Amino acid sequence: xxxxxxxxxxxxxxxxxxxxxxxxxxxxxxxxxxxxxxxxxxxxxxxxxxxxxxxxxxxxxxxxxxxxxxxxxxxxxxxxxxxxxxxxxxxxxxxxxxxxxxxxxxxxxxxxxxxxxxxxxxxxxxxxxxxxxxxxxxxxxxxxxxxxxxxxxxxxxxxxxxxxxxxxxxxxxxxxxxxxxxxxxxxxxxxxxxxxxxxxxxxxxxxxxxxxxxxxxxxxxxxx
Amino acid sequence: xxxxxxxxxxxxxxxxxxxxxxxxxxxxxxxxxxxxxxxxxxxxxxxxxxxxxxxxxxxxxxxxxxxxxxxxxxxxxxxxxxxxxxxxxxxxxxxxxxxxxxxxxxxxxxxxxxxxxxxxxxxxxxxxxxxx
Numbered sequence: 522x523x524x525x526x527x528x529x530x531x532x533x534x535x536x537x538x539x540x541x542x543x544x545x546x547x548x549x550x551x552x553x554x555x556x557x558x559x560x561x562x563x564x565x566x567x568x569x570x571x572x573x574x575x576x577x578x579x580x581x582x583x584x585x586x587x588x589x590x591x592x593x594x595x596x597x598x599x600x601x602x603x604x605x606x607x608x609x610x611x612x613x614x615x616x617x618x619x620x621x622x623x624x625x626x627x628x629x630x631x632x633x634x635x636x637x638x639x640x641x642x643x644x645x646x647x648x649x650x651x652x653x654x655x656x657x658x659x660x661x662x663x664x665x666x667x668x669x670x671x672x673x674x675x676x677x678x679x680x681x682x683x684x685x686x687x688x689x690x691x692x693x694x695x696x697x698x699x700x701x702x703x704x705x706x707x708x709x710x711x712x713x714x715x716x717x718x719x720x721x722x723x724x725x726x727x728x729x730x731x732x733x734x735x736x737x738x739x740x741x742x743x744x745x
Numbered sequence: 746x747x748x749x750x751x752x753x754x755x756x757x758x759x760x761x762x763x764x765x766x767x768x769x770x771x772x773x774x775x776x777x778x779x780x781x782x783x784x785x786x787x788x789x790x791x792x793x794x795x796x797x798x799x800x801x802x803x804x805x806x807x808x809x810x811x812x813x814x815x816x817x818x819x820x821x822x823x824x825x826x827x828x829x830x831x832x833x834x835x836x837x838x839x840x841x842x843x844x845x846x847x848x849x850x851x852x853x854x855x856x857x858x859x860x861x862x863x864x865x866x867x868x869x870x871x872x873x874x875x876x877x
Contacts, residue, residue, distance in 0.1 A: 531849075538842075542838075555826060555827070555830060556826075556827055556830040556831055556834060557830040557833060557834065559834045560833065560834055560837040560838075563837065563838060563841045564837065564841075567841060603848075606844060606845075606848045609844060610840060610841050610844050610845070613837075613840050613844075614837040614840060614841055617833050617836055617837040617840070618833070618837065620833060621829070621830050621833040713845065716849075717845075717848060717849060717852065720849070720852045720853070720856065721852055723856060724852055724855050724856050724859065727856060727859035727860065727863065728859060730859075730863060731859055731862055731863050731866070734863055734866045734867055734870070735866060737870060738866050738869065738870055741870065741873060742873075743866075743869050743870055743873045744866075744869075
C-alpha cells in the first residue's frame with residue numbers, strides 16, 4: 522500500500538516535472554524582475570513544502586509525545602530530515618535570485634534570517650536524533666514543536682517588518698499564465714514530497730527492524 | 746538636346762529634394778509643455794508618446810531614426826540582461842533538481858542496503874536455528 526502511494530506520487534511528480542519547465546518558460550515575464558522571476562516557480566513551492574514538512578514533523582512529534590508509538594516517531598524523523606533537505610534548497614535558490622535581482626547574495630532581512638533560523642533548528646533536530654543517544658527522540662520532538670511554532674513567524678515576517686523580500690501578496694496577484702505554472706509546481710513539489718516522506722519513513726522502519734534482528738543475533742550468539 | 750533635357754530633369758529633382766530636407770515648419774515642437782509628466786494623472790509612457798507624436802508630425806524620417814536607435818539600444822541591454830539572468834535561473838533549477846534527485850537516490854540506496862543486511866542477518870539466524 523505504502524509502495525503504491527510512493528510510486529503514484531513519484532510518477533505524478535515526474536510527469537509534472539516534465540511539463541513544468543515548458544510552462545515556466547512560456548509564462549509571461551514579470552515587470553522589473555524579467556527572466557530572473559522564473560526562479561520563483563521552484564523557490565516558492567519548495568519553501569511551501571518546507572513549511573508543510575515542518576508541520577508534519579511538529580504534529581507527528583505531538584503524537585509521539587502523547588502516545589509514545591514508534592510510528593509517530595518515524596514520521597517525525599522522516600519529515601524532520603526532509604525539512605533540512607528542502608530548507609537547503611530554499612536557502613540556496615533564494616540567494617541566487619537575490620544576486621540577480623538585488624545585486625547581493627544575502628541581506629539580514631527578517632524573512633531570510635528567520636528562514637535560516639528555522640533551517641538551523643531542523644539541522645539541530647537531525648543532529649540530536651543522530652548523536653543524542655537514548656531518549657533523544659523526546660528532546661527532538663520538543664524541538665520540532667518549537668520549530669513548527671516558528672513557521673508563522675517566518676511566513677508573516679514580510680508583514681510584521683519592512684523587508685527587502687517580496688511580500689506574500691506576490692502569489693495572489695500572479696497573472697493567469699504565471700498562476701498555472703506556479704500552482705502546478707506546488708502540486709508537483711508536494712507529490713514528490715509525499716513520495717520522499719514515505720520512502721524515508723520506510724527506511725526508518727527498516728533501520729528499526731535491522732536493530733531488532735541485530736539484537737536477536739547478539740542474544741543468540743550468532744553475532745559477537 | 747538630350748543633354749539639355751538631362752540637366753533640366755536634374756535641376757528639377759534637386760530643387761524637389763532641397764524642399765524635402767528643408768527646415769521643419771515653425772510649428773514644430775512649439776508646445777514643449779505637452780511633454781511634462783504628472784505621475785498622479787498618467788503613466789510614465791504618456792508624455793513620451795506625446796513627444797513621439799510631435800516628432801513624427803515634424804519629421805517622420807527623423808522620428809523613425811530615433812525610434813530605431815532606441816530600439817537597438819534597448820535590444821542590446823535586454824539581451825545582456827537576459828543572458829546574465831539566464832545563468833542564475835539555470836543554476837537555481839539545477840540545484841533544486843540536483844538536491845531532490847540526490848535525496849531520492851540516497852534513500853533508495855539506503856533502503857537497498859538495509860534490505861540486504863536484514864536478509865543476511867535473518868539468514869544467519871535461520872541457519873543457527875533461531876527464529877528472526
